[in-house]
Amino acid sequence: MQRIGIIGVGEIGRAMVEGLCDGGGTSPEVFLSPRGARTAAELSERFEGVTVCADNQEVVDRADVVFLAVRRQDHHNALAGLAADDGKILVSLIAGLAADDLRRTLVTRAPIVRAIPLPAVRERRSVTVTFPSHPVVDCLFERLGGALPVTDEAAFNVFSALTGTLTTHYAYLATLTSWAAGHGIAPDIADRYVRGLFQNVGRSLGDESRPLHRLAADHETPAGNNERIRTTWFGPANTAALEGALDGLLADLG
Known part of the structure; x- marks a missing residue:
């Protein structure tokens, strides 16, 4: 050792x-x-x-x-x-x-x-x-x-940029909790529910037989609630903004 x-x-x-x-x-x-x-x-x-x-x-x-x-x-x-x-x-x-x-x-x-x-x-x-x-x-x-x-170091920098998204995920969950609290749910109850909801999502990531886009599709019902939020909030403009932020970070890392 x-x-x-x-x-x-x-x-x-x-x-x-x-x-x-x-x-x-x-x-x-x-x-x-x-x-x-x-x-x-x-x-x-x-x-x-x-x-x-x-x-x-x-x-x-x-x-x-x-x-x-x-x-x-x-x-x-x-x-x-x-x-x-x-x-x-x-x-x-x-x-x-x-x-x-x-x-x-x-x-x-x-x-x-x-x-x-x-x-x-x-x-x-x-x-x-x-x-x-x-x-x-x-x-x-x-x-x-x-x-x-x-x-190569270029590939390493891509992974480094991906790592920069970690706290954004936590902030997303915190925003969900705050939204629920704004609609009358006790903050500790909202926090507990959101944590449990996404801990279950985390466990599904262990299924490496399905790519991420397949996991997303498998958790959606056509015209259902999940599809509505994804297509309304995470549409082309939001996707482009995220990719642009990653491109900017990658340029700085290089």
């Missing part, structure tokens, strides 16, 4: 530690940066083998695989001048930062892999996109729910 380092212990860093250390079996040694000090201290108290290091260079020195999980706007201050020997493996979780740009910040010729883990890695059920494919990195993400290596 490789020794794991994480620089930037925010939500994704925490989720990775929990997924690696809370799943039974042998847990890796994990070395955390002091960035996100409160979260890092909590994880080190919770899991045996998790250590908070004095600084980021110590994380790099002690780990075999180092996950870089800082924000794009903070990456230069956090990572500039860090030295990693060629035997290290660096995994960038920094959205919108190309590997070549990151390499110019670091002092290293070590391999750099980009990855897009989601919070569900804590439950070991999130498929993580990687580029380029690396056997050690892909094996780690297989343990956390699955690895999806892609062949």
Whole structure:
């Protein structure tokens, strides 16, 4: 088992530690940066083998695989001048930062892999996109729910753009709840119902024998309520607006 380092212990860093250390079996040694000090201290108290290091260079020195999980706007201050020997493996979780740009910040010729883990890695059920494919990195993400290596950075950026739709989904559900509350339903009851409604939808996504458009059709009755909302609200103009927003994000990521 490789020794794991994480620089930037925010939500994704925490989720990775929990997924690696809370799943039974042998847990890796994990070395955390002091960035996100409160979260890092909590994880080190919770899991045996998790250590908070004095600084980021110590994380790099002690780990075999180092996950870089800082924000794009903070990456230069956090990572500039860090030295990693060629035997290290660096995994960038920094959205919108190309590997070549990151390499110019670091002092290293070590391999750099980009990855897009989601919070569900804590439950070991999130498929993580990687580029380029690396056997050690892909094996780690297989343990956390699955690895999806892609062949080039352009494809990686498409998946990164798709990830940017996650909170829009939550906001959509929150809007449904608010609408129901505006029509006299108690907010907690509306929240409970909407959660249950879409948890069931989530379970249907596990049926990979049907493509998504087929799932949509199978949940509709011709001229029924679902078809009415879909064709009225999510018509051509709304579809074009969503695609335009994704195209704009993809251009920025490239």
